Structures are given as structure tokens and as C-alpha cells.
Amino acid sequence: MVPQQQPSGMPFQRYRPFPAVDLPDRTWPAKTITQAPRWLSTDLRDGNQALIEPMDPERKREIFDLLVRMGYKEIEVGFPAASQTDFDFVRSLIEGGRIPEDVQISVLTQAREDLIERTVQSLAGARRSTVHLYNATAPEFRRVVFGVDRQACKAIAVEGTRHVMRFAEQYLADSALAEGGYFGYEYSPEIFIDTELDFALEVCEAVMDVWQPGPGREIILNLPATVERATPNVYADQIEWMSRNLTRREHVCLSVHPHNDRGTGIAAAELGVMAGADRVEGCLFGHGERTGNVDLITLGLNLFSQGVDPMIDFSNIDEVRRTVEYCTQLPVAPRHPYGGDLVYTAFSGSHQDAIKKGFAALERDAEQAGVPVADYPWHVPYLPIDPKEVGRDYEAVIRVNSQSGKGGVSYILHRDHALDLPRRLQIEFSHMVQEHTDTEGGEFNGERIWEIFEQTYLAEDGPVAVLAHRSVHGSGDGADYRISADVRVNGEIREITGTGQGPLSAFCDALAGIDVKVRVVDYVEHSLSEGTDARAAAYVEAEVDGRVVWGVGINHNITTASLKAVCSAVGQAARRGLDRP
Numbered sequence: 001m002v003p004q005q006q007p008s009g010m011p012f013q014r015y016r017p018f019p020a021v022d023l024p025d026r027t028w029p030a031k032t033i034t035q036a037p038r039w040l041s042t043d044l045r046d047g048n049q050a051l052i053e054p055m056d057p058e059r060k061r062e063i064f065d066l067l068v069r070m071g072y073k074e075i076e077v078g079f080p081a082a083s084q085t086d087f088d089f090v091r092s093l094i095e096g097g098r099i100p101e102d103v104q105i106s107v108l109t110q111a112r113e114d115l116i117e118r119t120v121q122s123l124a125g126a127r128r129s130t131v132h133l134y135n136a137t138a139p140e141f142r143r144v145v146f147g148v149d150r151q152a153c154k155a156i157a158v159e160g161t162r163h164v165m166r167f168a169e170q171y172l173a174d175s176a177l178a179e180g181g182y183f184g185y186e187y188s189p190e191i192f193i194d195t196e197l198d199f200a201l202e203v204c205e206a207v208m209d210v211w212q213p214g215p216g217r218e219i220i221l222n223l224p225a226t227v228e229r230a231t232p233n234v235y236a237d238q239i240e241w242m243s244r245n246l247t248r249r250e251h252v253c254l255s256v257h258p259h260n261d262r263g264t265g266i267a268a269a270e271l272g273v274m275a276g277a278d279r280v281e282g283c284l285f286g287h288g289e290r291t292g293n294v295d296l297i298t299l300g301l302n303l304f305s306q307g308v309d310p311m312i313d314f315s316n317i318d319e320v321r322r323t324v325e326y327c328t329q330l331p332v333a334p335r336h337p338y339g340g341d342l343v344y345t346a347f348s349g350s351h352q353d354a355i356k357k358g359f360a361a362l363e364r365d366a367e368q369a370g371v372p373v374a375d376y377p378w379h380v381p382y383l384p385i386d387p388k389e390v391g392r393d394y395e396a397v398i399r400v401n402s403q404s405g406k407g408g409v410s411y412i413l414h415r416d417h418a419l420d421l422p423r424r425l426q427i428e429f430s431h432m433v434q435e436h437t438d439t440e441g442g443e444f445n446g447e448r449i450w451e452i453f454e455q456t457y458l459a460e461d462g463p464v465a466v467l468a469h470r471s472v473h474g475s476g477d478g479a480d481y482r483i484s485a486d487v488r489v490n491g492e493i494r495e496i497t498g499t500g501q502g503p504l505s506a507f508c509d510a511l512a513g514i515d516v517k518v519r520v521v522d523y524v525e526h527s528l529s530e531g532t533d534a535r536a537a538a539y540v541e542a543e544v545d546g547r548v549v550w551g552v553g554i555n556h557n558i559t560t561a562s563l564k565a566v567c568s569a570v571g572q573a574a575r576r577g578l579d580r581p
């Protein structure tokens, strides 16, 4: 019988399901995202307000410069009325001429006259700026936090908007409101997701009536999932409903602002865009209140992985990560999408096998198409994007531990030493590595794997070692290749001779003369490098006293490599206690 889950005893009855939106003709499920939305980074505001230690001005500048370098054009730089530090930071950006002409900074304020005045003052001198005003509109907040009814709640937003416009006239006439400048306005009904949709619409319409959006005068209406409380399809329904019902829609930039309390912030943002949102607000690596704002990096690279230009440069993800970690003083998790340490790494055998084959297929396909690999459509199993695209190399793609198989081990030998192990040798060697990982535990890096490989196949400490060899070619009518070799047999140097169809069989014949019985079952060779001092690898699968083992030889001379491979196989067999000449 299938195991039965038991009641948990958790007090789930205290919680209520989130109400669905009545939108049976919703259209967003059939949509796809074909272009990047507008992005707003709120790292310096929502991100900063949630840090254990808010950023100092130097760290804020680092983040600001990083965002600009990456290509963000809308950046919320703070909450200037919160503190002198926040105010001074905005001033330092403006007075220090640090804001590129095509970047729109914005600042957040509560809908309180004194705070709005101070906020607008902070923007004096900036050619482009946006004031972002918010007030909570959800019933619980109206009742508990503000003690207001719907009308009074709407009035806070309306009055706040009037104050913004008045103070802008007063303080920004020479800058954002002057010829060639741009003054933007953003309004957020905070806790939008818990607000009755008809009321959210009513407040937004009332705010628009004051701002009067029109051609060249957009309004940003930002609909935050201040605390994420429902599955992302509900948010998408809410966004589609608003998008359909707002008047003056063509002059509205509809913005989403997901938080990640249920871990579905990314899905909420993506479905929100499918539902009609034009813009997404978030933070790098998902910093922000509680579980964070939606992560702009994941959103951008999700688009990239679908062949859509994110309009943001993620080509050096580690620089972005280092800067964010330094500025926020919080680490990025190793499994964080696209930027974590482990996200392009496979430890497990079947993943490694598929990745290894995938890389080989990619190279083959690109070559056949006559296209550089870097331009060929990416298709490597388990790797949604090419790690090189974000500045990572392939070093970490395959790492070996006790979960790994032959694919991973041979991939590393190929990567580090250009060795192409034949399939059955891969199996034999990976079992040896497995024995070590099982007993020693932990991760085995390339050096350790090479150490085991050298000890196993290249040590030349077996019963027979070839020191020199000379060959005499016969007439070519069959078994008349003659070899003479100096070998060390159990510490003693001897000259042995033998004949065969080629060097290998002749050498085996010579070994038989000193009672070492070897029969070559399979032989593979390949060059390791190009040029005059190129080296070659030879792999011999040999039956030594009835047991089949592998040997490997590496040398500048391919015949020497093959004879060494035979001795290596003998050594292998001896080490297993199978053959002692």
C-alpha cells in the first residue's frame, strides 16, 4: 500500500485561502514575453531599507555605479526624507554629476506634506527625476494602521499627489521641469494585492485625475505585492484586471513590484508582465524586505535564456555578485539562480555524462554548420545557459565526489590533460576513483583525480618497464615485425626480443619470452598536442593471465607510448595480484 501522510498537528485552521479573482476570460495564460519590460532597480531603497546595516554613502555609490554600468535606466536611489544620510546621498549624486543623462533617478516618500517637501527638495538640480508616492490602501491597513475609511484613504493619495506637483513647481522649475528636463511621477497603492480591485482602481483613477497623464506625460502606477500571499496566477489576474479597467491606459506605465514571501516572486513578475505590466521593480539578487524583492538578475537572465535581450549586461555576474555582497554585507547563496557558486556545477554521474556528451555534440554540430561554437544555438543538457555568457568558465561545470560517474571523471581528464579515455577504460578508472571517494569522502578536484590516474596507470613501478626499444621492419608479408627492447623486470635490466605483425604484438611476443603473458584485446591512440614535440596517449586493453585490464602510456613517440601502455596493463594486473612474473 502507498504510505499515507498523517495530519501534521500544525494550526493551519488559523489561515484563510487567498480569494481568487473573477476573471474567467483572462488572456495572460496564452501570452509569451517577447521583449524585456522596463526595469527599475530599488536596491538603494527597498533593498537598503531591509539590510541589517544600511549602506553607507560609499557603498551606495558602488551600487549606483554598478547599476548604471549594467544598463539600468530607472534607479530608485533612496527615501530622502528618512534621514540626513539618505538626503545627502541623493544630493551627492546630483551635485557630483554622477547621473548619466539617460538615467532617471527616483525617490520614495510617504504621502505626508512635510516629507514630500523634503523629498522634492532633494531632487533640485537633477535634469531627470521621479517622485514616487505611496500609501497603503488595503482594508486591514485602512482599519488598523491609518484608522480611515475608503474616502479618507483615497484623499491621502490625492492630496499627496497635489503636494508633489506643488513642490515640484517650487523646487524643480530650473531642473526637471525646465526645458530639456523630465519630471516623472509614480504612485503605489501599497499592499495592492490585498486591496479590493475596485478600490485600487478608484484610487489610481483619482490620482490620475490630479496628475493628468497624457502625451509626453505618463504616470507610473505601481501595483505592489508588498507581501506575497497568493499563487502568482492570482497576481496576474489582478494585473490584467487593472490593465483592462484603467482609463488613459496608453499614458500609464503599469508597473509590478513583487516581493518573494512565498518564493514565487519571479513567477509573479513574469506572469504580471504577461498580464500587461510594462515595468518591473526589483533588486539585484533579490535583496529587499523579508524574503526580498523580486530578483532582477534571475528575471533578466530568464529572458536571455529564451532568446530575448534583457537589455541589461550580465556578462560579468561574479563582479555583480562581489559588489552586491560587499555593499549589502550579505552573502549570495551558492544555489542562487545564475549567480550562485554551484549553479553551473554537476556532481552526479548521470548529469555529468549528459553534459559531457552535450558539449561534444555542440562542438560537432557547430563544426558541421561551419559556425563558431560561441555563435551556435546553445543546447547542453542540465545547463540552461552557457556559463561563459555570464563570465564563468567551464572549470566548475563538472566536479567529482562519491555521486559522480565515469562521465565526470573522464571529462576532467579531458579538460585538464586532453586525454580521451576509451569507454571501458572510463568505466574501470571511475570505479577506482569511486573507491577513493567512498573511503575518503568529500570532493575530488582535478589534481587529485590526476594523482590517482598517474598512480594507477603511469607510475612505471610495475613488474615490467620498457626503457628503450629498437625495431626492424620485415618484408611486410605478415608476422615479421621484429622488436628488441631493454626492459626492467623486477629490478633487473634485460634485453628481450620478439616478432609479430607490429610493435605491439612483437612486444607481447618478447614479453612471453620472460614469462609475462599479455594478449592485446583493444588498442586506441591519439595525439595530446600539436607541433614537433607533440605527445601521444596510447590505451591498451589487455588480457593478462586471463584477466582483462587497461594500461596507458604517454610519450612523444607513439610506439613508446604503446609499449608503456602494455607495461602499464601488466602493472595493473600485478597490483591486483593477478600476475607476478
Ligand SMILES: CC(=O)SCCNC(=O)CCNC(=O)[C@H](O)C(C)(C)COP(=O)(O)OP(=O)(O)OC[C@H]1O[C@@H](n2cnc3c(N)ncnc32)[C@H](O)[C@@H]1OP(=O)(O)O
Pocket (backbone or CB within 6 Å): 046, 049, 079, 081, 082, 083, 109, 110, 111, 112, 115, 134, 135, 136, 145, 146, 156, 190, 226, 289
Ligand atoms: C512597503 C514599503 O517598503 S514602504 C517604505 C518603507 N520604508 C521606510 O519606512 C524607510 C524610511 N522611513 C523612515 O525613515 C520613517 O518612516 C520616516 C522618517 C519617513 C517617518 O518616520 P515617522 O514620522 O516616525 O513615522 P512612521 O514611519 O513611524 O510612520 C507612521 C505614521 O505615518 C503614517 N504613514 C505611514 N505610511 C504612510 C504613507 N505612505 N502615507 C501617509 N502616511 C503614512 C502612519 O499612519 C503613521 O501615522 P500616525 O503616527 O499618525 O499613526
Ligand SMILES: CC(C)C(=O)C(=O)O
Pocket (backbone or CB within 6 Å): 046, 108, 134, 188, 190, 191, 222, 224, 225, 226, 227, 257, 259
Ligand atoms: C513602497 C512600495 C512600492 C513597496 O515597496 C511595497 O509595497 O512593497
Ligand SMILES: [Mg+2]
Pocket (backbone or CB within 6 Å): 046, 224, 226, 257, 259, 289, 293
Ligand atoms: Mg517593496
